[in-house]
Amino acid sequence: MAQPSTSLSPPTFNGEQYHIWAIKMKTFLRGQGLWQYVEEDRQPPVLGSNPTLNQIRLHDEEATKSPRALSHIHAVVTEQVFTRIMAYESAKEAWDKLKEEFGGSDTTKGMQVLNLRREIEMLKMQESETVKEYVDRLMNVVNKIRLMGEEMTDKRIVEKVLVSLPERFESKISSLEDSEDLTQITLTDLVYALQAQEQKRLLRQEHSSEGAMVAEFKGKLGQGGSKRPAGEKKGKERMGNQWNKPTRGKEFPPCAHCKEKGHSEKSGCTNHMIANLEDFVNLDKSYHSKVKVGNGEFVAVKGRGDIAVQTKSVIKLIPNVLYVPSLSHNLLSVRQMMERKYALHFQDQFCTILDSERNELMKVRMMGKSFPIRLNKP
Structure with missing residues (x-):
């Protein structure tokens, strides 16, 4: 539907979005003092015998309003629409025809409203x-319901x-x-x-993401030995040596996720975590656990399964994903992805994820200090 050229111009109607056009046109005709001649097919009163000049003038003005309203309707419809109403001689007849033709019958409108109400009932965040x-x-x-x-x-x-x-x-x-x-x-x-x-939660998660990244880098440095680049301070060297020292105390069994020792399953060993149940292609709901995120809080794991992701070229199956409904964003583990030979490239506020053959799987924009991922389900 075309936009009016000026604030005083009526909206043009080309046969689409009738309900929006009807509201705009009704407002325009009211502003011109003509809507009652469309709504009621109002006719001027009959002149009595021996009318005064003022009565004759008012009568003539009233007599022109219905044709003016009809001319406005003719002027704002395209030629294709005009052929539907050109045989009608009053503004009300032309308006009613447009309503019947493009607005639908009461039965049709009732069905449309019913379907929209059902759609609202089904909506969930x-x-x-x-x-x-x-x-x-x-x-x-x-708004679609209100337009009707x-x-x-x-x-x-x-x-x-x-x-x-x-x-x-x-x-x-x-x-x-x-x-x-x-x-x-x-x-x-x-x-x-x-x-x-929502904003408070996002800020907490940004801090959590920073903590998780630090923990991830600590793990990498610990595995990489005690070498340090030239020019680093001794304080950093002491810190790196502390990371390389074996941990004393309790010896944990292999983790159920990464199969490595040295930490409990509840320490949050950077596993893939998804919040939306509908993203799983299969899910073992009998699996329950807790993982600790970067801010020190424990979140409940209510299942483990596989998800399928539609990339640019193929469908990728991601296994061993935890179902954590309390998350506000899906989290993919950098460590798990690197173990499967994936590559991550960070540039210009984006993170590009590549598979082992260096095909681009997805590109994620940074929000705050994290990269929330929306999965494209096949």
Whole structure:
């Protein structure tokens, strides 16, 4: 649907997006004082005997309004649409024909509204989505319903958002229930509150990512020996020597993930972790554990399985992935990827992941200080 050339021009209609055009056109006709002649097919009053000059002038002005409204409708439709209404002599007849032709019958509109309401009922926020992305997706459907003249209150939208949020927002919802009446909260206030919670969580995860990276580099330095580049300070040398010393104390059995000794399974040995259950092609839900992330917190593992990722050229199966629903972003282990001969290239705010044959699998943009990955399912 074309945009009006000026603020005073009516919107052009080419046969698409009728409901949006109808709202804009109705507003334009109201501004011109002509909408009642379209809505009611209003006719000027009959002149009485011996009318005054002022009565004749008012009568003539009224008599021209219905044709003016019709001329506006003729002027804003394309030639293809004009042929559908050119036989009608009143603005109301032309408007009703356009509504019937492009807006659908009451039965058709009722079915469309029903399908959209079902779509809303099925909507749920994905683990990889932000609050804004989910609310935008929800409001896109809500606005389609409202365009068809059906009522969709903000209260109903707030209720839908609250019942379709993932588990990581439960504490925030409980806090809102304790602090204010959720039946009175506006959608805007709810979104602001959820985004604040989301931002705090993202900041915590950024710190966690930094801690995980440091731990990863420590492991690499420890395996690489005590050599250091020329020019490094002795303090760093002492630190490197400490990493090379054998750890005293408890001897752990081989880890269930990386098959190596020297740490417990709960220490977070950088395994692939996915938050969305739907990403798994198969999952062993009987597997339960806990892993410790970089900020020192333990998160629950509620399964282990395989995921399939659609890359640019092929479908890749990633095995031994942990299901951790409390995460807000999927985490791929650098160590696991390097063990499978993958390569990671960091440049210009992007991380490019290459397979063993140096084919590009995916390219991830940096957000904050981490690289959150959205999986492209086959």
